[in-house]
Amino acid sequence: MSDGSDATNADGARRVSDSSDDGPVLAADGRPLKQSLQRALRRQKLRALGLIAPLLIFILVTFIAPIADMLFRSVENQIVSDTLPQTVQTLADWDPDSGELPGQEVFRDFYFDLAVAAQRKKHTQLGTRLNYELTGVSSLFRRSGRRIDDIGEVYMDQFEDLNAAWGEEMTWARLMGSEDWLQEQEAWNADAAAADEADRDFDRPLPAFEFGADVRAELPRTAAVFDEFAHYMRTDNQESVMEDEPWEVAYAALYEDLMANPDAAAAFSGENATILSEAADAVPKFQAVDYKAAILETEEGWSDPQVWATIQTFSPDYTTGYFLNAVDLQMTPDGIQAQPRDQQIYVLLFKRTLFMSLMIMGSCVVLGYPIAYLLSNLPLRESNMLMILVLLPFWTSLLVRTSAWKVLLQQQGVINDLLVWLGLVADDSRLVMINNQFGTIVAMTHILLPFMILPLYSVMKTIPPSYVRAAKSLGATNWTAFWRVYFPQSVPGIGAGCILVFILSIGYYITPELVGGTTGTFISNRIAYHISSSLNWGLAAALGSILLAVVLLLYWVYDKIVGIDNVSLG
Amino acid sequence: MKIRTILLTTGAVLAAAPMAVAQDMADSMTIVSWGGAYQESQVKAYAEPYKKLHPEVEIVWDESSPEAVAKLRAQAEAGNITWDLVDVTAADAMRLCDEGLAMEVDHDEILAPAPDGTPASEDFGDMIVSDCFIPQIAYSITNAYRTDVEEWNGKEPQDICALFDTETFPGTRTLEKRPINNMEWALICDGVPYENVYDVLATEEGQDRAFAKLDTIKDQTIWWSSAAESIQYLADGEAVIGSSYNGRFFSAIVEQDQPLEMLWDTQVYDIDGWVIPDDLPEERLARVKDFLYFATDTQRLADQAKYISYGPARASSAPLVSTHAELGIEMAPHMPTNPANSKNAFVQNYTWWADYRDDLNAKFQAWLAQ
Numbered sequence: 001m002s003d004g005s006d007a008t009n010a011d012g013a014r015r016v017s018d019s020s021d022d023g024p025v026l027a028a029d030g031r032p033l034k035q036s037l038q039r040a041l042r043r044q045k046l047r048a049l050g051l052i053a054p055l056l057i058f059i060l061v062t063f064i065a066p067i068a069d070m071l072f073r074s075v076e077n078q079i080v081s082d083t084l085p086q087t088v089q090t091l092a093d094w095d096p097d098s099g100e101l102p103g104q105e106v107f108r109d110f111y112f113d114l115a116v117a118a119q120r121k122k123h124t125q126l127g128t129r130l131n132y133e134l135t136g137v138s139s140l141f142r143r144s145g146r147r148i149d150d151i152g153e154v155y156m157d158q159f160e161d162l163n164a165a166w167g168e169e170m171t172w173a174r175l176m177g178s179e180d181w182l183q184e185q186e187a188w189n190a191d192a193a194a195a196d197e198a199d200r201d202f203d204r205p206l207p208a209f210e211f212g213a214d215v216r217a218e219l220p221r222t223a224a225v226f227d228e229f230a231h232y233m234r235t236d237n238q239e240s241v242m243e244d245e246p247w248e249v250a251y252a253a254l255y256e257d258l259m260a261n262p263d264a265a266a267a268f269s270g271e272n273a274t275i276l277s278e279a280a281d282a283v284p285k286f287q288a289v290d291y292k293a294a295i296l297e298t299e300e301g302w303s304d305p306q307v308w309a310t311i312q313t314f315s316p317d318y319t320t321g322y323f324l325n326a327v328d329l330q331m332t333p334d335g336i337q338a339q340p341r342d343q344q345i346y347v348l349l350f351k352r353t354l355f356m357s358l359m360i361m362g363s364c365v366v367l368g369y370p371i372a373y374l375l376s377n378l379p380l381r382e383s384n385m386l387m388i389l390v391l392l393p394f395w396t397s398l399l400v401r402t403s404a405w406k407v408l409l410q411q412q413g414v415i416n417d418l419l420v421w422l423g424l425v426a427d428d429s430r431l432v433m434i435n436n437q438f439g440t441i442v443a444m445t446h447i448l449l450p451f452m453i454l455p456l457y458s459v460m461k462t463i464p465p466s467y468v469r470a471a472k473s474l475g476a477t478n479w480t481a482f483w484r485v486y487f488p489q490s491v492p493g494i495g496a497g498c499i500l501v502f503i504l505s506i507g508y509y510i511t512p513e514l515v516g517g518t519t520g521t522f523i524s525n526r527i528a529y530h531i532s533s534s535l536n537w538g539l540a541a542a543l544g545s546i547l548l549a550v551v552l553l554l555y556w557v558y559d560k561i562v563g564i565d566n567v568s569l570g
Numbered sequence: 571m572k573i574r575t576i577l578l579t580t581g582a583v584l585a586a587a588p589m590a591v592a593q594d595m596a597d598s599m600t601i602v603s604w605g606g607a608y609q610e611s612q613v614k615a616y617a618e619p620y621k622k623l624h625p626e627v628e629i630v631w632d633e634s635s636p637e638a639v640a641k642l643r644a645q646a647e648a649g650n651i652t653w654d655l656v657d658v659t660a661a662d663a664m665r666l667c668d669e670g671l672a673m674e675v676d677h678d679e680i681l682a683p684a685p686d687g688t689p690a691s692e693d694f695g696d697m698i699v700s701d702c703f704i705p706q707i708a709y710s711i712t713n714a715y716r717t718d719v720e721e722w723n724g725k726e727p728q729d730i731c732a733l734f735d736t737e738t739f740p741g742t743r744t745l746e747k748r749p750i751n752n753m754e755w756a757l758i759c760d761g762v763p764y765e766n767v768y769d770v771l772a773t774e775e776g777q778d779r780a781f782a783k784l785d786t787i788k789d790q791t792i793w794w795s796s797a798a799e800s801i802q803y804l805a806d807g808e809a810v811i812g813s814s815y816n817g818r819f820f821s822a823i824v825e826q827d828q829p830l831e832m833l834w835d836t837q838v839y840d841i842d843g844w845v846i847p848d849d850l851p852e853e854r855l856a857r858v859k860d861f862l863y864f865a866t867d868t869q870r871l872a873d874q875a876k877y878i879s880y881g882p883a884r885a886s887s888a889p890l891v892s893t894h895a896e897l898g899i900e901m902a903p904h905m906p907t908n909p910a911n912s913k914n915a916f917v918q919n920y921t922w923w924a925d926y927r928d929d930l931n932a933k934f935q936a937w938l939a940q
Contacts (some may be wrong), residue, residue, distance in 0.1 A: 124668035135929040139921055142668060202792040343929075411742070412807045435792050512793060518938040526935070532640040534928060535665065 061211045071548070077319040080311065083126040084113040088315040096309035106308075107292040108256075110223065111151055115249035118145035118229045120236075132536050133321070133330075134310045135438075138390035140301040147298040151249025151289055155255045158286045166274060169245045175272050176226050177241070181210040185240050206240055214267040258283045309333035322542035345549035346543065349523040354550070356441060356522070357505040363445045364452040365499045372456035373492070377465070394450040401543060402511050405443040409434040409515075435517030443515050444505055451504060452497035459493030495567040499558065503551055523547060595857040596654075598628040603657040605633035607821055608925075612657070613875035614895070616865035619873075623864070627857070638662060642671045642847060654858045660841040661920050663703035668688045668924075672702035672845035676881060680704075680859050682867040684886035693868075697841050697883045699920050705843040705883035708873065710906035710915065711751050712820045712837035714830045715739075715811040716804060730836035731759040733811060734787055744803045745813030747793035750923060750936035751813065751838045754916060756783035768922045777930065781937050783855060793938065804830055816906050820879035824897065824904070834911040838918050841883065881907035 010519070027036040049056075052265045081088045086109035094102040124142040127141030159166040174182065184207040195202035209230035216223045229246045233239050258264060265277035296303050314321060315335050321331045328344040329336055338344070371390065375383050393401060408414050411430040419425040433439055463486060471481040509524040523543060530540035558564070601617070603609040607632060617629050634641055638658050645651050658666065666672035677698060681690035691698060697705035715727050721740050732739050733755065745752050754767050760783045762770050770776035792809055794800040797818050803809040805828050816837065822828045844866070846858055864870065871882035872890035879901060882888060891901050902908055906915070 121670040125670060128665070128668055131925065132928050136925045138668070139925045142924075306823075342934050343932045345932065348939055410806065410808050514799075518793060529931075532637045534931065535639060535643065535669070536928070548639055 049401055070537075071539050071541050071545050074322050074539075074545050075318045075320065076538065077314060077321070078317045079129050080315050081317055083117045083122050084110065084311070084315075086110075087113045087311070091308065091312050091315065094308065094312065096237045096305060096312060099305060101292070101305055101306050104290075104292055111148070111291045111295060112225065112249060112253060114141075114144060115148045115152060115247065115252075118148050119247050119249070119554050120228065120232055128535070130314065132325075132461060132539070133314060134306060136301060137307060137310070140299055140307065142452050144295070144299045144302070148295075150298070151291070151294045152252045154249075154287065154289050155251040156248050159251050159254070159279065162282050163278060166279075167245060168450070169242055170248070171275065172226070173240075173242045175268070175276070176211060176215055176223070176230075178210045178212045181207060185235065185242060188240075189242065203350055206234055206238065209234065209241060212268075218261060218264040218267045219254065221257050222250060225250045225253045232352055252278070252289070255283055255286060255288075265408060322488060322538040323546070325539050326542040326546055346523070346526070349526060350522070350546070350550070352521075353506055353523045353547075356437065356444075356520070357502050358450060359441050360444045360505045361498050361502045362522075363441065364449055365498065367445065368449055368452035368456055369490075369494070369495065372453050372460055375453070375457045376460035376463075387539065390450055392451050393446070395398040398510060399514075400446060402443055402514050405439065405446065406434055406515060409439055409442065434515050435520070437516075437520040439517070440512050440520030441516045443511050444508060448501045448504055451500045455496040455500065456490065456493040459496070460490055463489045492567055495558075495562055499555070499567065502554075506551060583845045585880070595860060595934075596851075596854040597626055597857075598630065599654045599861060600630045600632055600652060601655045601657070602632045602634050602638055602653050602751060604635045607820070607878055608817065609633065609878075611874050611880075612865075614877055615874035616861075616870055620861055620864050627861075639665055639671075642666060643669060644742040646848070651850060653847055654850065654854050655861065656845050656847065657706070657842060658845055659922060660699045660703060660705075660843065662847065663843065663845050664700045664920055664924055666845055667700045667702035673848045673850070673940055675704065675846065677704070680862060684868055684884065686886070688886065690866075693884045693886050695885060697843075699841065699905065702842075702845050702878070703843050704845070705841050706866065706871065707842050707880035708803050708907055709842060709880045709885055710837040710839050711746070711813055712816050712819070712906070713811060713813050713833040713835075714804060714823070715833055716807065717829045717831050719810050725831050726831070727811060730755055730833070731888060732833070734759045734783060736787060736790060739811065741790070742808065743787055743802075744794055744800050744809035745791055746800070746813060747795045747938070749930045750918070750927075752784060753777070753780045753934075754918075755836060755841055756780040758916070759783060759940050764916060767916075768919050772922070772926070777933065781933075784937075789867075802881070804828070816904075817878050817880050818875040820904050824879075824894075824899070826851065832911075833920030834906075835914045836916050837906055837911070837914075838916050839906065840918060842880070843883065875901050879904040879906075881905040 025033040027033045029036070087106060090106045090109045091102060094106060114123055117126065123141045123145045124138075124331075127138040130141075131138035153288060156166075165171045173185075177185070188204065188207055191204065192202050211223060211227075226241070226246060229250065230241050233241050233244065253320075260278075262280045262284075265273045265280055268276055301307060310333070313331060317329070324331050324336060324341075326346050328339045328347050330339050371386070375386055375390070377383075378386065406413070410416070411432065413434075415433070416425065416430040420427050420430065433442070467485050467489070468481050471485040472478070476484065506522075507524050508522060509528055512520055512522045513528075515527050516522070524547075527540045527543050527547075529538045530543070555564075580892060583755070599748055601612075603612055612632070617631075621627060621629065632653065635657050638656050639662050642651075642653065642656065645653065656666075656672075663672065663883050674813075677691040677694065678689045681694075681704065684693040694705050697708065699705075700834065711731065713727075713733065715725070715732070719739075719741055722738070727733075727735075727739055733743060733745075753771055757767050757770055757776065757780050758764065760779055762776075765856050771780065792803055792812075794812075794814075797814045799812040800809075800812050800817050801822050804812055804814075805822060805826075811833070817833070819830065819832055823830050823832065844862060846855070846862075850858065868884055868886045869890065872892070873892045874880070874886040875882055875887075876893070876895040882891065890909070891905065894901055903910070906912060
């Protein structure tokens, strides 16, 4: 503050003395005034930022970042293209409206993707993801994963029959790996063995696998599979590829590569060239696998074009699918459509959540206003007593209060017993007051009431009683004095209380779950279900994003109509 | 039997290199379970005897099993698995296995064989519903009714369809707020034979049929989401018939003397057991395996039944089930697997539900909300 005002003073002084100069106005230290002022302001801002930095960083790391990460899941859909990278590309050209299954290439690529995914245990995750869109895909993937290796075994056996060396892990390591890597890995193996011998700890990390010069170019499929294999061995088993022979699918990949590029051996030398050229000569006589037939044989579910259409529809990295589901629409191969009527629920729940939150907010105002008025106008002794009555439930556990309402409101509960005893209600037609909307509104109004009373009270406390007295002495009736003088001054408290109660209730979870029955549940109950039970975090994130957007929108509307400056927490 | 040989061998190794072996196993272990009487039975039957053998081990209990799947996924994504052993239902175990969050195990390798030498995988038999799942107890979702309902004129429900018979057995029902079991019961009471239930339920018409049957009791049903609620409704007289876990009913009827009676007909078997989180560090994994070998052997599983009326998952444990630890009553008649109770039992199809869960749950919730 002081820096800024000094500069301004200096500016005034110079302006008077140098009023005839045309150059930039200079501060006392000779710098242009504008610069100097900016510097001062920047320093001031930085200092202020430094003061709030701990809190800001804390909030960013523990609050904003996790929420942003969670909300991001509402559009994220990389799992399909990550798990089936090649299939997604070849499948793009297939026309789902043709009513026919995709062609051989799609099935071939799908075999390679699925076999690798099954080894890495990723296929079931994809199955779970796609099962949200099409019932039955989950077990289709799970069951296929178990039998997919049968296809590769056909080739594996033929390669090993041709030359037993194909069944040895070192053959593959030498064929695929670069010279440098081979030496490094051998050295590592030797050191590890020596350490083992001497009973020493050995924790040098494994050298990263590196492909030989032309391997990727000459044998692309095999390299792709082997890359996954090396990565898997390293991360999951902490072993090098010298410890195990590759997966069955690598043999199928090698077969495909050699069929496509019979001269691959020319790029290799020594033993590698010999064994490769021998294989290249032999593969045309191998028994070939019809991938389509083989996959259809593992699981007949793959013969449903619907499955392929679903994979195609959900192959992009980002999807609006979750958001569509969150508003009772769905993304189908034929475009966006409404969910079947018997599955539409979210729009209803959003509407209900808003309606009930407004009801709760309204009843809190109606009940809380007189109490806050009494609190701020009674003599200190009585008002303190009353304050304790307000705060006591506020300090009581939420679950206890919710359960207490159950005891009070249920059909065999206190209130019904009383009504029956008084003869107001017949024993066989006791009132249903809980496990429905009514029960939820009653219980939540009670729970949220302090959030209305406290801001109201702190605002009313500041309204001088003399205003009302003055109004009355000028001839106003009690009502006019209240309505024209007192009430307008308490509006900021109502505003604050309403925002608090409404925003708290819109995301309430535990009370509606316990006393909501079927008609009193909120959207938050579905969000909780998808987070903790169905594991459909994408849909939960989409529902949460919409809820957040609705709250922000209402806040904005409130600001436009009432003005956020008119909100006071005391 | 086997544990002793293991102890002897480890003893021999211990003598040779005491420090090396001690370092191989972590000294603390976090076990996740369901809390309440069930967790208590595990503490008494497994953890306390284990601590007697290994006093250096500290066992921390976490009551997070109801949210185990979500929390384990969150831990795995954060790259920080804090749990060592998790008690979950069979359906959750399958899901965890599918998600790659639970470790696949070779049952014969890590579990003790039966006393007569039968390998673990045969002793557990069909209970092993997933490669990651180590079964522990068989329980059932079944029904109970109040014995003091005047409107029933002395009649007592004999079979599951009493749930839907509002003429003979008027009053409020209480059922779980999810489609599993309710849909099956509805179809069975609509005349579908047991063996066809899932075939029928797989079709659109079958689902409509089940919902139509449930419609007949919809406005007389309170839907519970935690099993304790259901017992409370029945105990308060808020509901007159309804479903819960058989162990909960046991404690309400036998231990707390509530005027309730079990309706075992068409109880739906379910299994509960352990999963080991995937990618545990070696030392912790070694400790977990050591504990599991002990805690899932024939005698330990039979011991658990002293504290709670859930049937041991091993065939070889059944003859060893004895009396309640405090009340001294025979436990066998209260077990879901007892022949008198299980003659009309229904076996849930986990794989079917794994496929249809998402779809049917959406329909069920929409149906409830309408």
